[in-house]
Amino acid sequence: MNFSLNDEQTALKDTLAKFIERDYSFDQRWKITESDVGWSREHWNKLAEIGAMALPVAENDGGLGGSGVDTMVVMEQLGRGLVVEPYIGCVILPVALLTQGASDIERAGLLERIGSGESMVAFAHTDAGSRYEREQLKTRATFANGAYSITGKKIAVLGGDCAELLLVSAKVGQDAAASLFLVQTSASGVTRFPYPMQDAQRGADISFVNAPAVLLGERASAQAAIDYALDAACAALSAEAIGVMSELQKITVEYLKTRKQFGRAIGMNQALQHRAVDMLMHLEMSRSMAMEAAVAMSAPDAKARAKSVSAAKVLIGQACRFVGQQAVQLHGGIGVTHELNVSHYFKRLTMIGASFGDCDWHLARYGESLLAA
C-alpha cells in the first residue's frame, strides 16, 4: 500500500497550486464570474498548457493517459481556487464518454482537440423532471431517411452554455437501453437557455426538437459508458470537495483566532473549538474516500468501482454539508454575505452535494450492491 503521490503527480500538484495562487485569487475569480460569459478562455488555455485537459485522454487518443489519481490531484487544486471553468463538464465527462462509448474512428481527432483545450464538448444527460435517474431516459431518438434526430429536454448541462458539441443520451424507439449521440449546438432544433449556476459556474437547459444527431458506438449499448462517465464525474467532484473543504477549514480556524467578542477570540469558546474539530474530522475522512474513489476509477470491475464511488459520494456529501454550514455559522453575519469568500466555498460544496446524485441517491445505490452480493 502506498498513500503518496509519485514525483510526476507532485510536480503536477505544485504547478496547479502555483496557477491558483498566481492566476486565480478570489479577486481574479470575481472578475471572471462577473463577466458576460462567466468563465475565462485565457484561464482555460492556461490549464490546457499545464496539461490538465490532455491528462485524462488516453495515449492512443493523443493524450497523456493519466489515472484517476492524477485527476484527483488536479481536482483538489481546482477546488481550492473555486475554479469555474467547466473542467468536469467539458473534460472529465466527454473524455470518459468518448473513450468508453465511441469507436476509434468516431473519436479520432475529437479527443485530441479536447485534450488541447481547443474543443469544448458537454454532456447533456439529465432529463427535465427526472432528478438523478441514470437509465430511465425520456429523451428519444428516431431513425428516418438514414439519419437520427433527437427530441427531449435536458437540464443543468455543465458547460452547456459554451460547448460547440453535445454528447446526448437518448433512447431509440422502444429500446431498453440508452444510446449516445453527438449533436452540434448550432444545429436546427437545438435551443439553449444558458444561466449561471448557484455557485457561479455556468450551464444551460437545452431543448431538442428533431435535432440532427450522429449515433456513437452501438445502438442501445451506451449505459456502461454513461455509468463510467458519471462515476468519473463523482470521483472528480469528491476530490474537488477536498480542496474546497480544506480551504474553508483553514479560513474558519483563522477566523476563530482573530475575531474577538467578549474581549477574547471567539475560538476560546469550547463549543466552537469542538465544532472546528468535527469539521477537520469530516475533512480527513473525506480525503480518504476521495482516494478510494480515485483509485476505483482504474478498477476493471464496474461493480466494485460503482460501490467505491458511491461510498465516497455519500461520505463526502455529508462532509460538504457539515463543513459548509458550520463555516458559515462560525463566521456569524459576515458568513452569509456575498462579499466574503466563505459563502462562495459553501455554495460550491452545496452544489457538489447536489450534483450527479445526492447522499440519499448514492446511499441507495451502495445499498443495492449489498443486496446483489
Place this chain on the structure above:
Amino acid sequence: MDLRYNDEQRAFAQEVREFTRANLDPSVAKKVLEGARLSREDYLAWHRALYKKGWVGVGWPTAFGGTGWNSTQQHIFDEVTADEGAPQLMPFGLRMVAPVIMAFGNKTQQDHYLPKILSGEHWWCQGYSEPGSGSDLASLKTKAERSKDADGAHYIVNGQKTWTTLGQHADWIFCLVRTSTDGRQQEGISFLLIDMKSPGVTVRPIIMLDQEHEVNEVWFDNVRVPAENLIGEENKGWTYAKFLLSHERTGIAGVGRCKRIVKRLHHVAKQATANGQPLIEDVRFRDRLAQAEIELRALEITLLRVLDAEREKRAPGPEASLLKIKGSEIQQTLTELTMMAAGPAALPYVREGEHEAQDVAWLSDEAYRYATGTYFNFRKTTIYGGSNEIQRNIVTQLVLGL
C-alpha cells in the same frame, strides 16, 4: 388537557382564512408560496388590509389599538395567514419597538409612534449590531452626545450599525447608542429613535449569499437627534433592549412559516419523480419529511405552552431560548429538504423575472426556482436574533446553572 382547537377556535380560524382569501393580493400570495422576494409595497398592502380590519396589532393590548387576542388566537392567526401565503408582518415596528414604547416610552411618544406603526406609515428597522459588536452587543460603540442649542436639547450621533434588515425600506430606526463610558458597559447604553431622513444618515446595501439585498450598513455622521426621541432614561437602554430580545425570540420560531413550507414540500414531493416514481415514494426522502414534521409538531405545542405561560404572567422559563434554537433548526431543515427535492434542478441560479423576460422555455422545474436561494438565505436563522451558540450559553447559565 386538550391539544386540539375547540369549535370557537376553529370558527376563528375560518374567519381569518376567509378574510385573507378576500383581501390578500393573489400575486403576492404566489410570490410568498414560491419563496420569491417581496417588495416594500407587497408587505405594506397586506399590512394596510389588516389595519383596516383592525387586525394588525396582533399581541397588542386593546388600549393601544391591538386585537387583544389571546395566545392561541395569535397562533391561529399566524398559522392561517402563513398558510394562505400572506407576507410576514414586519416585526421591527409591531413586535419590537412597539412593546418597548408601550412599556418604557412616555405618553407623548406612545401617542405619536404607536398609531403610525399600526397604520404602516412608519416602517422601522433595528439598529443594534455593529461590525465589532454582534454576539457581544454590550460592547457597542455608536456614540450619542447630549448637547443643547437654540433649537433645544438633542443628541449628536456618530458611528455605524450593520446587518440592518430591510433598512433600505425604513423610515425610522431604533438604536442602541453609547451615552456613557463609565462603569460597566451595559450601564452606558441608551435607546434612541432616529428618523432615517435625518441629515448624516447613510444606508449602504450588503448583498447576501443568495445575491439579494436584505441587509444594510447604516452610518451616522453627526446626526442630530432631538432629545425627546430618547426612550425611558439615559443609560438604561440595556434593560429595554433585553426586554425586546425576549419578545423577538418567541416570534422568531416561525411555526406558521414552517407549516407552510411543509405543505409545499408535500406538493413538491408528489410532483417530483425519483427512479420513475413520485419522490414521496422514496422512503429515504419520506422519512426525512416525516421526521421534520414530527419535530415541527413538538415545536408548535412547545410554542403554545410558552405563549400560555406568558399570558398567565408566569416566567417564560427555558422554553423561550429553546424555541429560538429549535425553530431556526427546523426552518433550515425544511428549506434544505425543499432543495433536496429539486435534485439537479436546484443548480441553476435564475434572477427573479429573468426567465419571463427571456422568453425562452424554462425547463428546470419552476417549482424549485427559489429553493436553493432560500436554503442559502435561511442559514441566517441560526445566526440572527442571538446566535444559537449564544442561546445555548444563556440556557447553560440561566437555566442549568452551569
